[in-house]
Amino acid sequence: MIREWQVNAAIMALLLAVPLWALVADEPFTITLTTRAVILALAAVGLNIALGLGGLVSLGHAAFFGIGGYAMGILAHHAQTYTPVMEWPFLIEGTKSMPLIWVTAIVTSALAALLIGLLSLRTTGVYFIMITLAFGQMFFYFAISWPAYGGEDGLSIYLRNDFPRLNTLRPMPFFVICYVILALALLVSWRIAKSSFGLALAAARQNEVRVRTVGIDPYRLRLFAFVISGAITGLAGALFADLNRFVSPTMFSWQMSGEFIVFIILGGVGRLFGPVVGACLFVILEHWLGGVSDYWLIFLGAILLLVVLFARGGLIGGLAGREVAHD
Amino acid sequence: MIDTILKLDGLSKSFGAVRAAKDVRLDLRPGEIHALIGPNGAGKSTLIQLTAGGLQPDAGVVRFAGRDVTQLSMVGRARAGLGRTFQISALPMEHTVLQNAVLGSLGQSGRVMRFFNSVMTDRALKERAMAALERVELADHAKTRTADLSHGQRRQLEVGVALTLEPKAFLMDEPMAGLGAEGSKRLTGFLDTLRHEAPILLVEHDMDAVFSLADRISVLVYGEVIATGTADEIRSDPRVREAYLGENAA
Ligand SMILES: Nc1ncnc2c1ncn2[C@@H]1O[C@H](COP(=O)(O)OP(=O)(O)O)[C@@H](O)[C@H]1O
Numbered sequence: 001m002i003r004e005w006q007v008n009a010a011i012m013a014l015l016l017a018v019p020l021w022a023l024v025a026d027e028p029f030t031i032t033l034t035t036r037a038v039i040l041a042l043a044a045v046g047l048n049i050a051l052g053l054g055g056l057v058s059l060g061h062a063a064f065f066g067i068g069g070y071a072m073g074i075l076a077h078h079a080q081t082y083t084p085v086m087e088w089p090f091l092i093e094g095t096k097s098m099p100l101i102w103v104t105a106i107v108t109s110a111l112a113a114l115l116i117g118l119l120s121l122r123t124t125g126v127y128f129i130m131i132t133l134a135f136g137q138m139f140f141y142f143a144i145s146w147p148a149y150g151g152e153d154g155l156s157i158y159l160r161n162d163f164p165r166l167n168t169l170r171p172m173p174f175f176v177i178c179y180v181i182l183a184l185a186l187l188v189s190w191r192i193a194k195s196s197f198g199l200a201l202a203a204a205r206q207n208e209v210r211v212r213t214v215g216i217d218p219y220r221l222r223l224f225a226f227v228i229s230g231a232i233t234g235l236a237g238a239l240f241a242d243l244n245r246f247v248s249p250t251m252f253s254w255q256m257s258g259e260f261i262v263f264i265i266l267g268g269v270g271r272l273f274g275p276v277v278g279a280c281l282f283v284i285l286e287h288w289l290g291g292v293s294d295y296w297l298i299f300l301g302a303i304l305l306l307v308v309l310f311a312r313g314g315l316i317g318g319l320a321g322r323e324v325a326h327d
Numbered sequence: 328m329i330d331t332i333l334k335l336d337g338l339s340k341s342f343g344a345v346r347a348a349k350d351v352r353l354d355l356r357p358g359e360i361h362a363l364i365g366p367n368g369a370g371k372s373t374l375i376q377l378t379a380g381g382l383q384p385d386a387g388v389v390r391f392a393g394r395d396v397t398q399l400s401m402v403g404r405a406r407a408g409l410g411r412t413f414q415i416s417a418l419p420m421e422h423t424v425l426q427n428a429v430l431g432s433l434g435q436s437g438r439v440m441r442f443f444n445s446v447m448t449d450r451a452l453k454e455r456a457m458a459a460l461e462r463v464e465l466a467d468h469a470k471t472r473t474a475d476l477s478h479g480q481r482r483q484l485e486v487g488v489a490l491t492l493e494p495k496a497f498l499m500d501e502p503m504a505g506l507g508a509e510g511s512k513r514l515t516g517f518l519d520t521l522r523h524e525a526p527i528l529l530v531e532h533d534m535d536a537v538f539s540l541a542d543r544i545s546v547l548v549y550g551e552v553i554a555t556g557t558a559d560e561i562r563s564d565p566r567v568r569e570a571y572l573g574e575n576a577a
Pocket residue numbers: 342345346347365366367368369370371372373374
């Protein structure tokens with residue numbers, strides 16, 4: 001059996017090799033497609049901290065994805081129209097700077113996750129799924145009915161935002177930015193899983209009473225996990241919007257949340273690279289099967305069913321076997 | 328005056344029509360094993376839950392380590408120094424034996440909110456965890472997944488995790504259940520010495536263990552303590568014989 005880290009390394013190498021090949025072969029669309037996979041993977045890496053490690057099945061992560069998207073959309077929109085975001089109580093100007101947009105996306109989605117987490121983490125199981133779904137839908141309808149930023153039609157940004165010393169208008173530099181951020185998020189996710197917090201969070205997922213019995217409050221663990229998780233998914237939202245140079249309420253849709261969960265199940269729940277494999281497979285299928293038939297989601301459903309039935313631990317589990325408990 | 332570590336004062340709890348605890352008064356003194364016996368459904372587990380904070384009483388007060396902890400949650404009482412083992416093992420099954428013990432050490436250390444350390448290579452946590460596993464004879468199984476342990480070994484791990492907390496008092500709900508004769512004997516020997524570190528409120532069905540270990544025994548029937556006394560007093564108490572031991576002996 002191949003070791004999990006070897007599988008992971010191969011995936012990272014492949015994710016870099018494909019756009020490099022595309023650069024040489026002059027296939028810019030392939031670079032864009034890979035960038036899309038990387039950004040969706042990032043969103044699911046965020047969700048995996050809550051879902052895989054914490055056992056929190058959130059059907060509302062599109063809220064954070066959308067908040068990140070609109071953070072980018074709103075800031076860039078005001079920058080390109082030379083209007084301030086707001087003047088009172090203090091002046092906030094628009095910006096085209098990616099790092100500033102990312103910080104905004106992270107902070108706002110973390111705050112939203114804190115609020116949603118405070119209100120929903122007292123519930124468990126199906127109730128938690130329903131409450132997070134409801135919050136997600138709230139954001140969706142709010143975005144639709146907010147005319148200032150395009151309402152249903154969304155918001156177009158003419159030029160991709162700026163990053164110091166890189167030409168982000170070209171596909172390859174933007175890919176590299178997204179790839180590096182994904183690698184960093186994976187590093188954070190890995191470190192968290194090995195930390196004191198990670199051990200306690202994983203224990204709370206498996207046996208909540210045990211965690212209480214050793215004097216640790218599972219609610220606090222889950223709240224932190226949810227906030228970190230939401231922040232990463234929010235960052236992915238900002239990048240996704242930048243990739244498309246467009247945001248719309250669909251980023252808030254529950255289908256989006258569902259897709260993140262599908263990535264994780266496909267790749268392997270709680271496995272570090274599960275979301276990455278799942279997102280890549282999704283984008284490949286979407287591209288190939290989507291071209292063949294409008295009903296490609298049925299094929300996706302069939303594959304999902306096969307994975308759930310026959311590959312415990314998803315594709316990563318199928319390749320690398322059962323997760324080795326850290327020593 | 329003997330200072331008590333744990334004192335249950337008039338605890339009552341009903342589940343619908345079932346009165347699982349009726350005005351229960353009971354205390355635990357330093358260095359003792361206080362056994363709680365009674366037929367199935369008498370309310371022993373309920374009483375442990377009320378004491379540990381898993382259930383709120385309808386009436387009554389739980390005093391622990393010199394203060395009223397009735398309003399404290401399970402987490403708060405664990406932090407105050409109540410160590411507990413479960414009748415049905417409550418352990419994260421995907422984790423290794425060592426991870427379970429480290430979790431206990433982590434709870435004891437109070438430093439859980441560290442996000443980028445490497446918990447399984449933390450010397451202090453690991454040493455405390457291994458010392459506890461050593462004492463419950465699980466050190467050789469440190470790397471075994473909890474799910475792969477035998478039933479008896481899981482019972483040992485329950486006790487081991489409680490040890491990592493270095494509690495001021497232990498609550499143990501049938502720790503011998505399913506251990507087998509040899510296992511029960513070893514655990515009996517161990518609890519015999521453990522009482523000097525912290526007193527134990529022991530719910531147990533194994534009467535040999537109870538009568539050889541307990542400094543005092545309380546008999547619970549239909550949620551009511553019908554007698555408290557030494558082993559000899561309990562053995563010769565006519566009400567106990569009638570309500571409990573009699574039917575057991577028959
Ligand atoms: N959560 C609960 N809900 C309803 N009834 C309960 C609950 N817990 C215990 N009981 C009832 O309370 C009584 C005492 O149960 P328990 O404390 O488990 O007894 P023991 O541990 O002595 O066997 C039983 O009649 C049981 O059915």
